[in-house]
Amino acid sequence: MTDAQSLIDNRPPSVATLFLDRVEATPDAEAYRHPVPSLGGRGPSAWVSMTWREAAERVFAVAAGLVELGIEPQQRVALASSTRLEWILADLGILCSGAATTPIYPSTNAEESAYMLSDSESRVLIAENAAQLAKAREQRDELPHLAHVVVIDEADAVAAEGDPDGWVLSLAELERRGAARLEKTPGLVKERVAALRADQLATLIYTSGTTGRPKGVCLAHDAWSYMARAIEATGLARPDDVQYLWLPLAHVFGKVLTAGHIALGHVTAVDGRQDKIIENLPVVRPTYMAAVPRVFEKVYNGVAAKAREAGGLKYRIFRWAADTAREYARVSQDNFRRTGSRSVPFGLAVRHRAADVLVYAKIREAFGGRLRACISGASGLAPDIGFFFSGAGIHILEGYGLTETSAASFVNPGEAYRTGTVGKPVPGTEVRIADDGEVLLRSPGVMTGYHGQPERTAEVLEPDGWFHTGDIGELSPDGFLRITDRKKDLIKTSGGKYVAPAEIEGRFKGICPFVSHILVHGADRNYCTALIALDEPSILKWAADHGLGGRTYAEVVAAPQTNELIDAYVRRLNDGLQRWQTIKKFRLLPRELDVEHGELTPSLKLKRPAVERTYKDLIEEMYEGAREA
Template identity: 75%
Template sequence: MSDTQTLIENRPPSVAALFLERVAATPDAEAYRYPVPAASGEGPDEWRSLTWGQAAERVYAIAAGLIELGIESEQRVALASSTRVEWILADLGIMCAGGATTTVYPQTNADESAFILSDSESRVLIAEDAAQVAKAVERRGELPALTKVVVIDPAGAETGDWVITLAELEKRGTAYLEQHPELIKERVGAITREQLATLIYTSGTTGRPKGVRLPHDNWAYMARATASTDLISADDVQYLWLPLAHVFGKVLTSGQIEVGHVTAVDGRVDKIIENLPVVRPTYMAAVPRIFEKVYNGVAAKAREGGAAKYKIFQWAAEVAREYAKASQDSFRRTGTTSVPFALAAKHKAADALVYGKLREAFGGNLRACVSGASALAPEIGYFFAGAGIHILEGYGLTETSAASFVNPGEAYRTGTVGKPLPGCEVRIADDGEILLRGPGVMEGYHQQPEKTAEVLESDGWFHTGDIGELSADGYLRITDRKKDLIKTSGGKYVAPAEVEGQFKAVCPYVSNILVHGADRNYCTALIALDEPTILQWAADNGLEGKSYAEVVAAPQTVEMVDGYVKQLNEGLQRWQTIKKFRLLPRDLDVEHGEITPSLKLKRPVVEREYKGLIDEMYNGAREA
């Protein structure tokens, strides 16, 4: 048995136990950094730190406070907050109390929040602020199991008997611990592998979300399995901004506890560009939309600089892609990275002109980024790889605790999601569906045995719903969602995500694109443009002062996008080509339910919302 297998098989029963081990091993080492806004409300944030020992004091106080409120083994405590250090401390506190965390996105409306709180039978809600408290207060009559609301930031919230502050909970917990000093050790010691740790509700595209039951063992396995890769080390500084209510963000907290590196936590997406040079992370995880926005922003800035500057950028982007492809091909064949001399020379020149500035924008220390939640367009991945920002794509689902596959360090291959984590088995079904089995797979859907049986076989194989291909040496490539594959009326199959990804690499102004064509004679597309970049383009093209809706309706905008659609079509098979498209009057967003909080497209919602535009593109048309 290898050292890795031994480490994974000898894992403790819970991340709560891992946390106690980490605190005992490195109590004075830095654990978390978090921003505190300037007192004046202006100027840069002040970043503060917590050591593992300081974090433990707060975690144990929260745990004891919850126990004093009556939380027992597996009882749910809901957490409705954006990504901040208190989210992590509260989640660890819930686990150390033996309870289970129900995660709620802060963007979730009052109706769906009430459904999640009711379906999970959550006893306590830890809410970020007055806005999150108000949702619970509004539906209090529908939530008989909810005995207490704890608010992290109490400004504007009416506290009292039912609503208390997090500071008050910690104060009560500290007093309770003085009377029961062995309480946390006893609670954590009693946790079993099979005990429920987390209930995450998937943002379903139709109907109510399903609660995914993830036991303590899932996270203990994930902590050990991710730490066993060459992805993270004790010297790392992670920048964590992903939503912690999402399984991708949550899994990043487990590996950190096992390894003991520093994590800088700030979920404000609008602060990412400002934070990166301050935090100077060595690694961070993101979803493809972030890399697309950075790429489009850099391209748009180069265009603003005039024709010569834009030409240099286009040349440098092509060199980056060529260099990345040659490097990865060389490593695959020989185990070393070498490229032709002429290409290396061009790459050195492009690095001085373009890539160096891009790396500085990421803080200058970035060793690797992990991308997940949806597919990254390979051409965008190759661009960043060639620029020295290595994006390691990974793959997993809420039902598999997020991380089932990840690209291995130097041996990563753009366009694939890498190899399975140690302990994860993979099989490709006859119809191409990816099946997974291992310690990361969920227990099942909460109170929905029939839904569980649809995806989870009795021998542990989980049906992912994704279509993929395995290379001879174990790299997985996802081709599409099984249910998203388009079959045209001519009988041809089209993978919309593949076409959409290619368009994002071609057009620097796109924000979201949906390719449609199921049971139709040809494919069409709904395209939403990125507001800041298209408004800048508009200002340079005689449309200054126009609103977003006016700009996208302008003939010159449609003509400009049409040029990129034609460029896309040149690289596609005839049946994949986009015959017609429509520009949407606004971008797709979470608030309208068109994309999930992890920025995945909800196809049925968008197709329903814009049915009129889709029908318009097919009226009386026969463009085979």
Template identity: 75%
Template sequence: MSETQTQIENRPPSVASLFAERVAATPDGEAYRYPVPPSSGSGPDEWKSLSWGRAADRVYAIAAGLIELGVAPEDRVALASATRVEWILADLGVMCAGGATTTVYPSTNAEESAYILSDSDSRVLIAEDAAQLAKAREKRAELPALKHVVVIDTEGVGTDAGDPEGFVIGLADLEARGAAYLEKHPEAVKERIAAITADQLATLIYTSGTTGRPKGVRLPHDNWSYMAKAIAATGLVTEDDVQYLWLPLAHVFGKVLTSGQIEVGHVTAVDGRVDKIIENLPVVQPTYMAAVPRIFEKVYNGVAAKARAGGGAKYKIFQWAAGVAREYAKVTQDNFRRTGKASAPFGLSTKHKVADALVYSKLREAFGGRLRAAVSGSAALAPDIGYFFAGAGIHILEGYGLTESSAASFVNPGEAYRTGTVGKPVPGTEVRIADDGEILLRGPGIMEGYHGLPEKTAEVLEPDGWFHTGDIGELSADGYLRITDRKKDLIKTSGGKYIAPAEVEGQFKAVCPFVSNILVHGADRNFCTALIALDEPAILGWAADNGLGGKSYAEVVAAPQTEKLIEGYVARLNEGLQRWQTIKKFRLLPRDLDVEHGELTPSLKLKRPVVEKEYKHLIEDMYAGSREA
């Protein structure tokens, strides 16, 4: 047994215990940074800090406040808020009170929010603002278990005649009540933390799912304690790191990052406003951050569009530099694999230095200039985009996990990372590939089961602990995993050929700098087609230089010039595909896909059935006149 495994087996029962240990070890160390908008309403945000000791004061006050409200061990407390420092403090407060956090995306509509609150039997809701409170008020009659709503930002929160007494409480008021409670019962929170057992429910995360009602994934305290220790054991992060955390904390990927940080003790800068990422990076200057592939795709498209706007010469330089980056990354990664040294031939190294001065250095500065590594998860990153960033000195370590496995089951190991794979299992996690190619996982990160759905649990969780992920993958001889597709998403053409749509879609994203989303269709058809949504800033920038300036997105997408442009990229994609994989026809969508219309999950995964249903007329039109039509 390795030292790492022993360390993980000796973990404490909960992250609440880990938090108490962290506070005792480094009370004056910086824990969190968070932005405060200027009082004048204009100008840059002011970033403030919270030490571990001060964070603990607030966390324990929230915990005591919840205890005073009657929250008992394993009682559910729902949390509906965007990513902000109060989300983390509230989540820790719930755990330190022995309760279980039910996460709700702030973008979730009133009906689905009510379903989650009802199904989880949540007694308290911690809501970000008046808009989140309004959803609970609208559906209050359907939520008899909900006794209180704690509002983080009380601006605009009015009274409602239908509110029971004490129904709405400000977070500041809850903390004040908790502090007063602790004066009378100073050991209350410590006693709750000490009483937590490893198998006690800590978090209930509802999978947004690509079909049907969301299922509540039951994750006990031991899942997070294990994840915290396993992340530390990878050696990928150190106490000197600065993490920029903007991912939705309602998602398991964002949530696991908070557990790892507590164990390692580094600084986390928290701001979930996606429109502030570009502005925040040079201010925060993170050494590492996590993101979903769509963010890297948008950065790549943005850089390409900026180069194109600079004129033909600049764009040619960018294209040349992008090619050099990919070649350099492939060669150095291959050499590292064979020799343990990331080296490149003299000629390629020389070209890389020139390209670095012209292009890559500016890109690194845009990320704050100190980014050592970025972790990508939640969906597949197109390898060519991964190689581009790797060659530019922005090392994207792809990882893999699911809500049901507490997010971080695999991650690429530092310098030895391999683009196009999700790396190796984190310490303590087992993997095997089933006969049909499905990835099976076992270990302390696997869920207890689906809330109130024993039949659904039995479908994916074997009695001996093996979890069926639903993903198809391949393991290399030395343990690197490559995900090829979702088991249920594999396409079988009428000719009997199997196609992994995500693989084709990823290749197109690397080829075409204008694409935002693409769906490849072809199940039971005799050829493949695609629905393509374009990136609005990128295509409008192109339109302005090609006689379509001033036109709306829908008008630009409908223009013959645009179709011809994308047709060229589809042809380039097809050159690298097997004949049965090629895209024979495509249609451009009148708008981009989004979360609001239900076409993407909150973690920006494509909901294939929703998109195929909504644009069925376009799909049928592409097959009209073919032999199968």
């Protein structure tokens, strides 16, 4: 039996068990770092450390406090908060009490939040602040099961007229009640953890979905225990690492990182404020972090925009360095695949060393200077952007998984990573490709089903455990998976040709440094078109240098000069496509796509039907007068 297989086979029944084991093994080791605002709110935040022992004290207090509120095993406790230390402590407290967590994005509106609370029959809501509390109050009549709201920000835990007695309390008060309960029954939490079964519900996490109501995905304790051990078995993270965790913890991608952290016992720096990422990286100096592709796209666009703004020689140097990075990455990865060596021709190596001094070293320093690897997931990364960062020494290991598979099903293997693929299955995961190209997965991480929806469960989960992902993919002879598109997103033109929009969209993101999102359309049409949203900071910087300074984003994208700029990139894209794949027409959108308008999921994935509905007139305009074949 291999060491990896031994880790999987000998996993404990729950992450709660792993947490207790971790606290016992390294009680005084640093577990977390988190920012604390400076006095008066002026100046940068100070980062404060917490040991595993200190974390356990708070986790146990939360768990015992929930028991004191009457929470029984497998009852649901909802958690609506941004990514912060208290989210992790509350989640672990829920698990250690024997209950199950229902994560809710803080950006979710009151109506949909109420649906999740009602559908999950959540007994307690742990809300971040007054805004989250207000949503629960707004829908109070629809939530007969909701007995209490626990507010993390103590100043916001204020009962209002009409609230039932004891309905609102602060997290600090919950922990005080829990500590008092533990004085009377000190073994309470350990008894609850010892009673957990691997098949018990641990998390009821709702998929954001692109249409209709979200589905509640049931993930058992065993799924997270398996994920923790599988992450450990990959060897990608190490006990001496410093992880920077900013991803939304309501998303399965963020949550799985907390399981891996407990298994390995390294340090995790937690701060979910996305506007602080650039500021935090040089302070935290992480050795690894996870992100979604949009973050890498924004970093690349920002670097390119600064170089363009500098103009002249600096911009030419950047373009030369970017081309060199991509060539170096492609050649070195190809050589490693064939020979096991990352050697490159002498001339390319010399160019790369020069570009490293001039450009790449500064990019690595912006990431903190110690970054060994980044994990990218939730959606596809444009290969050209992946190759750029690879050549610059920022190694992006793409992975793949779904909410229904507890996130981490595939990941690229360290030094042997291949840009443009999502790597190999994590230990304990099986894969096969169906006759129609759909990727099927089987592992302990696969959900037990959709909450209260047996018919929809049967549509995707076979009796023998194989899960239908809905994604189309290709497996290389040595086991690397490449996802080509969502099965339902494949376009069939009126001429009978199949087009994979995600592949075209990814290519365009690697070509055009101004794009934020692109949607390729063409189902049942005789040619393909595209809706393109531009990255506001990048395009406004360009506009200022081209006689359009002082104009709004909408005015800039409406200008003929901007259309000409993007048209040149579209023509460059088309040069590398088959005739039936080419973009014949495009329209620039009057604003960026966002979560608030329902066009992106909270993990920044495009909601195609929503965008197509919103901009139906623009799409129809691109086909006016066209002869449909």
